[in-house]
Amino acid sequence: MSIIINAYSTLTNPTAINFSCKKLNQSGLNSLNFIDHLNGLIDRIMQASDGQMNTRRYELYRHIQKTKHLFTFEIEEDQFNDLAIWGEHANVILFFPDGTVRNPNREVLQYSNGKFDINVNMPYPTEALQRKAKTEQYLATLGLHSLESLPPVVAESEVILRTPDEVAKRALALMLTGIQAESFRENDPLDPEEFKERCPIGYAALSNIEYDFIHNIQPQEQDIMNMGWRYEALLPLQWALNWQSTLPFADTFCQASSLVEKGLENINPETSTLTLRPLSELLDALDLNYRLHWLTRDYRINNKPLPVQMVEDIIQERQHAFNWLTNFENADWDDVDTPT
Incomplete structure (x- = not known):
């Protein structure tokens, strides 16, 4: 039959x-x-x-x-x-x-009626399951145990990364957004035309929300705070581009001045020389951050003290960056989701 x-x-x-x-x-x-x-x-x-x-x-x-x-x-x-x-x-x-x-x-x-047996295994690439296990073992050494049923992140054989050129443009756009957030916080906003003149590549790469923010005469305080946090999303992208040598554990705020300095050094990146870190290294960082993201949310929702120092907002911004980098749900920057 x-x-x-x-x-x-x-x-x-x-x-x-x-x-x-x-x-x-x-x-x-x-x-x-x-x-x-x-x-x-x-x-x-x-x-x-x-x-x-x-x-x-x-x-x-x-x-x-x-x-x-x-x-x-x-x-x-x-x-x-x-x-x-x-x-x-x-x-x-x-x-x-x-x-x-x-x-x-x-x-x-x-089944067609929606019923299922949770013990029946979903198919995942072996490499993804191995990465998940390696991350869980590392977390266990810190006294952290994420939900076992959390799936592995996208595997090398599945992922379609953003190109180095896309990542560089997005990094420059985030830098401009962070700089403007700082200027708003100091009540001395910069003229968007200055951004356009000094960093045309980053200016052209601004998302719709970023563009509106930079051109806003008097943004809301919450918007200024939200855009200021974007430096924490900028760090993993600069790290992915090899503009930063390390991506520290998510317990310390990034140094905005260092990110801006590195961005200005690469304000007109030569496309032919742009490269990303090895794919396995990028996905290792994604898998770790994904499980930290779940852990910080779980501890907060259940009002439990974290056994190690972590900053949930840093992890959230990094997850946004990593999900964009790996084309999660094929979403543009403004529409990237960070579910756990």
Whole structure:
């Protein structure tokens, strides 16, 4: 008996189908209506049963958001073992005609009525699971224990990083935003035209919110405070560009003067010489910050004292920067989310 299956791979370059089947379709990020299809699947999964978010639905939601390739094929049951081997390598979830969502071994991740067994494993790249375990071991040495069910962050084989040129432009825009926040705080706002003249690359890269803030004659005190915190988002981006040698533990505020000095040294970066740190190093930092983000929120919500010094606002700003850097939800800077 044959069955038609949709397989959703999160990998940028998944292994081609290497088992016997009738290939019906293959599409990807550049395909017409691909994103609409993924959004439709998310809606179908979320609307099952009570429509409320839970651990399993969040896992499925994130997998679908990261999907870069969709394979549709008709397969005979006697080929299921080969499908499982391929599916693990391609990191897929499978959608069956009966409305079930399954892992490569065909174990049901969610039934059509929304029910699920939390003990059925979601597929993740091995490298991502290993990174998660390494981070958890490090946190344990500090007396910190994040939620075990927190998923791993995006893996090397899944991520599409911002380009070095994009990161440099975003870093310069953040520098200008921080400088203007300081000037507002000192009741001596700078003329935006000066930014445009002295740092045209950073000025052109300002987000809509940043542009409005810099040009605001009298911004709200909360907006000045929020934009002042952007220096903490600037630090990880300068670190990613190798403009800063280290990214300290999130227990100490950054030195704004050092960030501005380094930004001014690179005010007209030579695109051909821009490079980012090794991908594994960037994702290690992301995974650590993601779990620290959950921990600081959890301790605050439950009114518990942290066993080690950490500053939640620093971690929040870094998470914003890392999520943007790794194209989390493909969001522009102003729309980046930082869920835990």
